[in-house]
Amino acid sequence: MLSELQQRPPDPILGLSVKFKADDNPQKIDLGPGIYKDEHGNTPVLACVKAAEKHRLDTETSKTYISSAGSALFNQKIEQLNLAEHRVIEQNRVRTVSTPGGTGALRIAGELINTARAGTTIWVSNPTWANHQGVFTAAGLNVKTYPYYDYDNKCLDFEGMLAVLKQVPGSDAVLFHACCHNPSGMDLNAQQWQQIAELAKDIGFLPVIDMAYQGFGSGLDEDAYGLRLMADVVDEMIYCSSCSKNFGLYRERIGACSVIACDSEAADRVASVLMPTVRVNYSMPPAHGAAIVETILSSEELTLAWHSELAMMRDRISDMRQLLVEKLKQQGVTQDFGFITRQNGMFSFLGISPEQVQRLMDEYSVYIVGSSRINVAAVSSDNVEYLTRSIASVLNG
Numbered sequence: 001m002l003s004e005l006q007q008r009p010p011d012p013i014l015g016l017s018v019k020f021k022a023d024d025n026p027q028k029i030d031l032g033p034g035i036y037k038d039e040h041g042n043t044p045v046l047a048c049v050k051a052a053e054k055h056r057l058d059t060e061t062s063k064t065y066i067s068s069a070g071s072a073l074f075n076q077k078i079e080q081l082n083l084a085e086h087r088v089i090e091q092n093r094v095r096t097v098s099t100p101g102g103t104g105a106l107r108i109a110g111e112l113i114n115t116a117r118a119g120t121t122i123w124v125s126n127p128t129w130a131n132h133q134g135v136f137t138a139a140g141l142n143v144k145t146y147p148y149y150d151y152d153n154k155c156l157d158f159e160g161m162l163a164v165l166k167q168v169p170g171s172d173a174v175l176f177h178a179c180c181h182n183p184s185g186m187d188l189n190a191q192q193w194q195q196i197a198e199l200a201k202d203i204g205f206l207p208v209i210d211m212a213y214q215g216f217g218s219g220l221d222e223d224a225y226g227l228r229l230m231a232d233v234v235d236e237m238i239y240c241s242s243c244s245k246n247f248g249l250y251r252e253r254i255g256a257c258s259v260i261a262c263d264s265e266a267a268d269r270v271a272s273v274l275m276p277t278v279r280v281n282y283s284m285p286p287a288h289g290a291a292i293v294e295t296i297l298s299s300e301e302l303t304l305a306w307h308s309e310l311a312m313m314r315d316r317i318s319d320m321r322q323l324l325v326e327k328l329k330q331q332g333v334t335q336d337f338g339f340i341t342r343q344n345g346m347f348s349f350l351g352i353s354p355e356q357v358q359r360l361m362d363e364y365s366v367y368i369v370g371s372s373r374i375n376v377a378a379v380s381s382d383n384v385e386y387l388t389r390s391i392a393s394v395l396n397g
Contacts, residue, residue: 012369013130020367027386028365031374034182034346036216036245036313039380046248048305052295056288066287068278069271070098070256074290077297078256082211082224082241088231092264095271096256097278098285102212102242103135105257109208109238110139111277112259112270113173122173122208123165125149127371129182129210132175146174149184154339154351156186162195170204176230178211178239179223180345183373187217187344193226197233209239215246215310216317217344235262243293245346246310254289313377317346320379327384331392346377356394364390 010018016032035043069075075096079089088094099105113120122141124132125148133143146168147160168174176196179187188196200207209227217223227239242255259274261267278285296302325337340348350372360366366387368374379387 011130016367016369019361020365023365023367025365027383028367029378029383029387030367031378032367032369033378034375035250036248036317036346036377037375037380039316039382041378041380041382043248043250046306046309048296048302048309049248049292051302051305052292052299055295056291060291065284066290068097068275068284070285071287071290071294073298074098074254074294075256077294078241078243079258081220081297082214082239082258083228083231084221084224086228086231088260093261093267094258095261095267095274096258097274098290099240099255099257099278100282100285101244101253102210102240102255103131104253104282104285105240105242105255106132106135106210107139108257108274108277108281109240110136110141111281112238112257112273113206113208114140115273115277117171120171120173121169122175123168123205124175125161125177125181127183128175128177129212132210136175141173148181149186149349151349151351154349156184156188156192158188158192162199165196165199166203168203168205173206173208173238174200175208175210176226178209178214178227179217180213180347182212182345183347183349183371185340185343185345185348185376188226190225190229193229196226197230200230200237201233207234207237209237211239212242213245213345214241216314216346219314220307220310231260236260236266243289247289247293247296247306249289249292252289252292253286254293317377320376320384321348323381323384324376324379324388327388328391331388333388333392333395335395340376346375347373348376349373350391352391352395359394359397360390364393366390 013032020030079094079096120141122136123144123146126145136143146164147157150157207230214223237260239258244250259270261270296306321341325340328337352372354370357368357372
């Protein structure tokens with residue numbers, strides 16, 4: 001049986017990492033993986049996380065299973081972080097399960113939708129995170145795309161987006177990025193969110209919001225604006241959140257899938273379907289990451305420390321966007337890269353050709369995925385001169 005399997009190509013981003021590690025150029029730069037890096041190229045453990053882990057080490061008394069829903073305290077804290085004091089919490093309309101990262105949350109969301117209506121079509125932005133289509137297809141959904149990024153003008157194609165979404169059937173689901181759009185960095189503004197929310201209400205499609213980067217754009221509350229507005233307007237929706245980036249808990253794999261139902265009774269019915277969905281996937285979610293997050297969010301001191309560390313990460317990414325554009329100008333690049341400073345989060349498209357991307361890798365050991373998407377957080381004051389000189393050479397050569 002297994003001998004009949006066909007070889008599949010490696011994941012483009014993971015494949016880049018393999019090539020990067022094998023490269024012996026001391027000036028090599030890896031701009032592929034979506035991981036936060038500090039000024040020295042490290043992905044540090046946050047100080048507030050270390051303090052929370054010490055507390056857990058000192059107080060943990062058992063390694064027994066937790067429930068399929070995960071830690072009730074974590075679920076409560078993550079709802080409050082995402083929604084603040086939103087009325088849907090007061091109305092007991094939210095049900096949350098802990099998941100293995102944001103990817104696990106999306107898979108549970110996909111399976112929940114497929115259970116409710118088998119073979120549902122879910123619409124995702126073009127472009128979107130590379131794993132969205134695979135996760136939803138594996139969950140049994142059909143995937144279609146709506147316009148989102150205008151590659152020629154390096155901006156949001158909101159008119160194209162709106163035109164297609166107006167044609168989406170009310171029986172379908174539509175995925176939106178809450179903030180820090182991956183891979184374009186282009187986000188909806190408040191007015192655009194209002195139009196999208198009203199459209200969802202009028203047509204009746206199910207909004208699914210992926211919030212993997214809360215706090216990495218403009219701030220914790222600002223980045224949740226679209227999510228909270230959508231919850232104001234529609235009767236039911238799903239949102240998926242992740243603690244990988246904003247808490248730096250990549251390998252702990254902790255996220256959450258939250259469902260907002262029309263009333264508390266409907267929410268209970270949703271929960272009764274969520275539990276067996278989790279049970280046949282991974283049975284019980286991991287506990288360590290959830291314990292870290294709930295410890296931080298239960299402590300005023302640790303929460304303040306987390307806010308400070310999160311702001312430092314957010315501000316560094318913003319600074320690197322400015323520095324990258326300035327250094328490209330200093331290298332004599334006449335092409336306008338100012339759009340990079342108008343984007344949010346870790347990602348941006350450079351807007352160069354696949355051939356130029358390949359030259360950057362082959363001639364300068366600068367590793368970028370073929371679409372020219374870069375992780376701005378991997379840029380630093382130490383490597384920006386070499387990086388921009390390499391880009392200038394490719395653009396002018």
